[in-house]
Amino acid sequence: MKKWNGWGLEDALPTPLAPEVVQILDTFFGGLQPYPDATFNQVLARVPSPKLDNYNLVTADAEDRLRHARGHSLPDWVALRSGRIDAFPDGVAYPSSDEEVRSLLSFASKVGARLIPYGGGTSVLGQINVIPGDQPVITVDLRGFNQLLDLDETSLLASYGAGITGPQIEASLNVRGYTMGHFPQSFEYSTLGGWIATRSVGTQSYRYGRIEDLFVGGHIETPIGQLDLPVFPASSAGPDLRELILGSEGRLGIITRATVRLSPLPQRESFHAVFFPTIERGFAAMRKIIQTRVPVSMVRLSDSLETENSLVFTGRKLLLSVADKGLFGIGSGRCLMIFGVTGDAKSTRLAYRQTSAISRAHGGFVVKHFIGNEWHKSRFKSPYLRNTLWDAGLALDTLETALPFSRAVAAFAAIKDGIRSAGRDIGEAILVFGHFSHVYIDGTNLYITYMYRRSKDPDETLENWRKMKTAASEVILKQGGTISHQHGVGTDHLPYLPAEKGVVGMQALSSMLKTFDPLGLLNPGKLIEN
Ligand SMILES: Cc1cc2nc3c(=O)[nH]c(=O)nc-3n(C[C@H](O)[C@H](O)[C@H](O)COP(=O)(O)OP(=O)(O)OC[C@H]3O[C@@H](n4cnc5c(N)ncnc54)[C@H](O)[C@@H]3O)c2cc1C
Incomplete structure (x- = not known):
């Protein structure tokens, strides 16, 4: 069973943090305090009686309702860990046929209920959350459609x-x-x-x-x-x-x-690392690789802080020593680029050679496949670190946007500055770092991770997040980036959507929703208001 208030399965072993990393974090943040979380039973006891009549396709079991209450945004984590959850679904349905979904839609329209479609509940912007209100809400978990x-x-x-x-x-x-x-x-x-x-x-x-x-x-x-x-x-x-x-x-x-x-399935696949002396040189290499259409399968360029963190946080001392060894002329500001080559023997060889040549021409130091393959092996593991960091007293959030190449580097710096400056306003040090990881012929995404100290009062932790998120979102808009390259809108990006879509665009969206869902049965308050 999945954890009810964190990432991974209930019985997943915690991702360890090396003592020296805890020490570094403690010093950077000026002391960390691991405040205790609400227990499952404490939160379960707070699930209210459902505002819904019995219906054979819907369970009102309190545990089911708690396990479907929130996703994985920072506000979701604060709510789940503190037990301050403002609204729960009144029931959960597990349909496994179109007929059952139709019955649920018709039941909802009869009793004035709202339905929230639910896949894995991993969304990070409030997409599956219940908006508090008088109408009953049923979460529709689609796990039965898995064939x-x-x-x-x-x-x-x-x-x-x-x-x-x-x-x-x-x-x-x-x-x-x-x-x-x-x-x-x-x-x-x-x-x-x-x-x-x-x-x-x-x-x-x-x-x-x-x-x-x-x-x-x-x-x-x-x-x-x-x-x-x-x-x-x-x-x-x-x-x-x-x-x-x-x-x-x-x-x-x-x-x-x-x-x-x-x-x-590809015959061959490997991932490789290059260290660049600066983010600008790495960025120029990445752009060249993409715009000359070198057939890589992925490219990801980290800033210097993320580069160090990805080596230090994961306790990979061996990687660090590999990184330190023989990086001629590439000092502490080094930026790590990972690239993948995927295909047959000939095409992967060609992609590797071309990428390496372009990287070297931009001052890069190519480290063959060790670090790259390590990244690939552990690419689904880093979310587990969020559990450990939380337990150590740290809140972690990520945000992202996309911009044309011509504006991406400046925007990257400006967004990180915006978050740091919001941190200064609240008197907290914020660890901010990021990477470019999804590339297009004309531009790239920007993905930023930030960590800050949790407060004893969960409302303060939430308020601090709000200030940083607002600052970052405003900089993104000012820089001309999209409010989301990959995570969507949910509730957290909703206030920023009109700036991107414009008046006519918002009218079109609103009319479209009304056409498909005239009674407003489905997932109200997400994407656009009401
Ligand atoms: C640790 C972590 C890492 C992540 N990494 C990435 C990443 O690399 N790339 C990325 O794009 N996103 C990422 N995300 C965000 C999230 O995983 C994605 O948004 C994902 O697509 C959500 O899928 P889900 O099945 O969990 O949907 P849910 O969270 O269950 O739902 C998301 C939205 O889709 C709707 N929905 C779900 N299923 C259906 C359906 N069958 N019919 C109609 N509507 C439906 C829901 O109503 C809701 O609005 C990450 C999230 C976390 C927590």
């Missing part, structure tokens, strides 16, 4: 139930020699439907594409009827209705099936 339904090996297409998780998808494909290639860091627990509804992106998006490149069709149960999205390799038959569903955050309908594109 491989069809595999077209000629066209390399597979259809799945939308509640299937990353490992379930890959297990069904790898034995047959295929991969979907979608590996978000939340891969272990997030689902196909959740990926589509939030426009998710995986660590090897450069090779395999974002979810919008992989999602080719499916079936959606909407409050006004069923929407089938037929599968075509391409179509010019007017606007593409898949775009309405992508990023819809459970507001237009419940996705029950989806068809996705596949790739053959």
Whole structure:
């Protein structure tokens, strides 16, 4: 069973932090205090009676309701760990057929209930949270839709139930020699439907594409009827209705099936590291690699602080000594770039050679595959560190945006400065670092992690987060970045969406939601207000 208030399974061993790392953190933050969390039973006792009549498809079990109450945003963590959860679903449904989903929609419209579609509950912007109010809320957990339904090996297409998780998808494909290639860091627990509804992106998006490149069709149960999205390799038959569903955050309908594109499993794959003397030189190399279309499968460039942290925090002394050894002319400001080469022997060799040559031409020091492969092996492990850091007295959040190459480096610095400056205003040191990890021909995403000291009062921890998040979001808008490259909107980005979409864009979104869901049954208060 998954942890109810953290990342991973209940019985997962905690990720250890080396004593010297605890010491470094303690010094940086000026003393850390591990305040105790509310226990499961304490929080369970606070789950109120449901505002809902009995219905055979819905359970009102308090534990089910608690386990579906919040996702993984920083406010979610504060709420779960402190037990200050302002609203719980009144019931949880586990449908496993379209008919059952239709029954739930019809029940909701009859009794005035609201439905929140739920995949893996890994969203980080409040997408699956209940907004407090008078109407009963039912969370619709789609785990029953977890089957491989069809595999077209000629066209390399597979259809799945939308509640299937990353490992379930890959297990069904790898034995047959295929991969979907979608590996978000939340891969272990997030689902196909959740990926589509939030426009998710995986660590090897450069090779395999974002979810919008992989999602080719499916079936959606909407409050006004069923929407089938037929599968075509391409179509010019007017606007593409898949775009309405992508990023819809459970507001237009419940996705029950989806068809996705596949790739053959690569014959070879390896990941390599390059150290650059500065972020600017690493960035120039990364841009050149992408814009000259070197066939890498991923590139990720960390700033100097993230570079050191990724080596020190994970207790990888061996990596650190490798990094320290022989990095001619590359000192403490070193920035680590990881790149992947995926394909057959010839293409991976070519990609490796071209990337190495470009990197060296930009002052990079190529460290073959040791550090790179380590990164690949542990890429789903870093979220577990959030549990350990929290227990040590630290709150951790991430945020992200995307900008054209011409503005990305300046924006990267400005966003980090904005967070640090908000930290100064509240009198706290903030550890801020980041990377560029999803690249396009014209630009890149910016992914920033920040940590700060938890306060004894959870409300203060939350308020401090709000100040930093607001500062970062305002800088992102000022710099002309999108409010979200991969995490979506939920409730936390909702105030910033109008600046990106404009008046007409917001009207169009609002009308579209009303068309599909005139009674406002689905996931109210997410994406746009009401
Ligand atoms: C540690 C961690 C790492 C992460 N790494 C990444 C990453 O690398 N890339 C990335 O893009 N995101 C990442 N995320 C964010 C999150 O995993 C994604 O947003 C993911 O797509 C959510 O999927 P889910 O199945 O958990 O959806 P949920 O959290 O359950 O739901 C998300 C939204 O989708 C809706 N929804 C879910 N299923 C359906 C359905 N079948 N029909 C209609 N609506 C539905 C929900 O109503 C909700 O609005 C990360 C999150 C965490 C906690």
